[in-house]
Amino acid sequence: MSTYTNNYIPINKYTRPGLKLNGVKKLVVHYTANPGAGADNHRKYFSNAQVYASAHIFVDKTEAICIIPLNEVAYHANDIQQRDSAGNPYRGVAALKPNANFLSIGVEMCLEKDGSFHSDTVERTEDVFVELCKKFGLDPIDDIVRHYDITHKNCPAPWVSNSQKFADFKNRVKAKMSGESVSKASPTKSTTSSPSSSSAATGSLKSKVDKLRFYSKPSWEDKDVVGTVNKGIGFPTVVEKVKVGSAYQYKVKNSKGDTYYITAADEYVTVSGNVKTSAPTKSSAKSNSGIKSVGKIKIIGVSSSAIVMDKPDRNKAKNLGTVKLGDTISISGSVKGSNNAKGYWEVIYKGKRGYISGQYGKKI
Ligand SMILES: [Zn+2]
Numbered sequence: 633m634s635t636y637t638n639n640y641i642p643i644n645k646y647t648r649p650g651l652k653l654n655g656v657k658k659l660v661v662h663y664t665a666n667p668g669a670g671a672d673n674h675r676k677y678f679s680n681a682q683v684y685a686s687a688h689i690f691v692d693k694t695e696a697i698c699i700i701p702l703n704e705v706a707y708h709a710n711d712i713q714q715r716d717s718a719g720n721p722y723r724g725v726a727a728l729k730p731n732a733n734f735l736s737i738g739v740e741m742c743l744e745k746d747g748s749f750h751s752d753t754v755e756r757t758e759d760v761f762v763e764l765c766k767k768f769g770l771d772p773i774d775d776i777v778r779h780y781d782i783t784h785k786n787c788p789a790p791w792v793s794n795s796q797k798f799a800d801f802k803n804r805v806k807a808k809m810s811g812e813s814v815s816k817a818s819p820t821k822s823t824t825s826s827p828s829s830s831s832a833a834t835g836s837l838k839s840k841v842d843k844l845r846f847y848s849k850p851s852w853e854d855k856d857v858v859g860t861v862n863k864g865i866g867f868p869t870v871v872e873k874v875k876v877g878s879a880y881q882y883k884v885k886n887s888k889g890d891t892y893y894i895t896a897a898d899e900y901v902t903v904s905g906n907v908k909t910s911a912p913t914k915s916s917a918k919s920n921s922g923i924k925s926v927g928k929i930k931i932i933g934v935s936s937s938a939i940v941m942d943k944p945d946r947n948k949a950k951n952l953g954t955v956k957l958g959d960t961i962s963i964s965g966s967v968k969g970s971n972n973a974k975g976y977w978e979v980i981y982k983g984k985r986g987y988i989s990g991q992y993g994k995k996i
Contacts, residue, residue: 635759636689636696641679647686648678651705656768657727657735657935659761660709661798662687662779663788668745671697687738689760693752696760702767708738713784725782726937726954732782737764741788749790754801761805772805773973774991795947799971810840810899835905837884837894838866844901846884846894850876858892867892870903898973923980925962929993931955938993940986944969944976952986955979960996961988 643650664674671690675697678686686706689698700706709732714722728735741757744750765772778798779787791798839861847856861867867884873896874881880896882903895901931938937956941949944967955961962980967987969976974990 635756635763636691636698638698638701639675640701641675641686641699644680646682646684647707648700649705649707651734653703653705653737654734656702656737656770657775658725658732659764659768659770659776660732660736660738660779660782661757661761661776661788661791661801662708662738662740663749663790664690664740664742665787665789667743667747670742671695674740674742675699687740689737689739690742691739691753691757691760692742693744693750693756696756702737702764705733706738707733708740709733709736709779709782711783711785722784723782724784724939724951725777726939727935728777728782729936736777737768738779739764758801758805758808762808765805765809772802772809774989776802776805799947835870835903836866836868837870837882837901837903839863839894839901841900844894846892847881848892850874850881850883850893852877852879861894866901867894870905923964923983923985925980926965928960928962928996929977929979929988930960930996931957931988931992932994933992938988940979940981940988941976942986944978944987945971946989947971949987952981952984955981955988961993963993963995966990 641648666674669677670692672695674690678699684707686700687708688700688702688706689696709728712721716722723729723732725732739757739760741749741753744753761772761776764770765775770776778791779785780792786792788798791801840863842862843860844862845857845860847853848858849856868887869885871883871885871891874883874893876893881893882896882901884892884894886892934957937954939946939954940952942952943949947970963977964980964985965978967976967978969987972989972991976987976990977993979986979988979993
């Protein structure tokens with residue numbers, strides 16, 4: 633059963649132009665800035681409003697209504713709030729260039745009379761995003777963005793003034809998604825987009841799920857399974873991260889010093905302590921900035937380009953620029969940073985230090 637009902641407004645030049653989307657790269661969260669008006673109030677309003685504005689889905693504490701088909705354009709995220717010195721409008725999400733309205737779906741959260749979000753509205757919005765992430769094959773952490781992230785509009789205002797609330801929201805959407813997949817998916821599923829194939833990990837490991845298998849040697853074979861660990865249980869020592877087939881495992885030790893192997897996929901395990909990239913083995917060329925290069929990465933996993941940030945925290949960083957898919961850039965290391973399970977590459981961008989999310993670079 634869907635988390636929202638379809639009740640489309642008529643095609644009209646202002647609020648439902650009837651144009652087709654060019655794809656769904658991101659899901660955009662908004663707030664209505666209209667205290668006391670629910671989802672159906674907004675449907676009625678946009679069915680004959682003469683403003684170039686709208687969104688696909690409106691969520692309140694009792695229902696979610698989709699007012700524009702999810703393969704059509706809504707005018708929700710291509711406004712101009714700021715311009716750079718060259719006169720170009722601020723566009724913070726590279727994947728949504730040149731026009732976010734053709735590449736994303738907009739979801740509006742309605743407000744209570746006092747201007748707050750009702751907890752049922754937030755929960756229903758989480759459920760809507762779970763459904764949309766599944767429908768379009770998107771990742772809650774990477775692919776749900778705020779209107780603010782795209783144009784710097786103060787929307788949704790409570791999650792602009794407090795980014796942590798937005799990060800928490802995405803984490804709950806992710807938890808709801810993996811909560812379902814854990815029961816049916818094999819815990820051997822892993823990612824190949826880890827920041828490094830040669831990273832040494834220090835710290836301890838905990839399982840995020842029940843009955844997570846661990847192995848006697850680097851293997852995904854049933855015959856090598858030694859046992860399972862439940863949620864919250866793990867190993868006191870993580871020795872290193874190793875590539876096993878197309879995915880990664882952590883080599884771990886128990887309190888007696890016995891060695892085992894367990895998936896390194898962050899859906900299933902968390903490692904506390906630092907995960908560092910091992911010391912550079914070759915290049916030590918210096919860039920003209922004096923920042924020491926330890927190698928290069930190739931940009932992967934983005935639709936057009938990766939964003940270079942001024943600090944390793946994608947919720948708080950300013951964007952310094954972008955690097956195109958497939959291009960290479962020198963790195964000076966990698967760091968854990970904040971708000972990204974995959975960490976960040978420390979890159980040398982235009983002679984200065986910058987950061988790119990771990991999943992968007994592959995060491996070459
Ligand atoms: Zn908005």
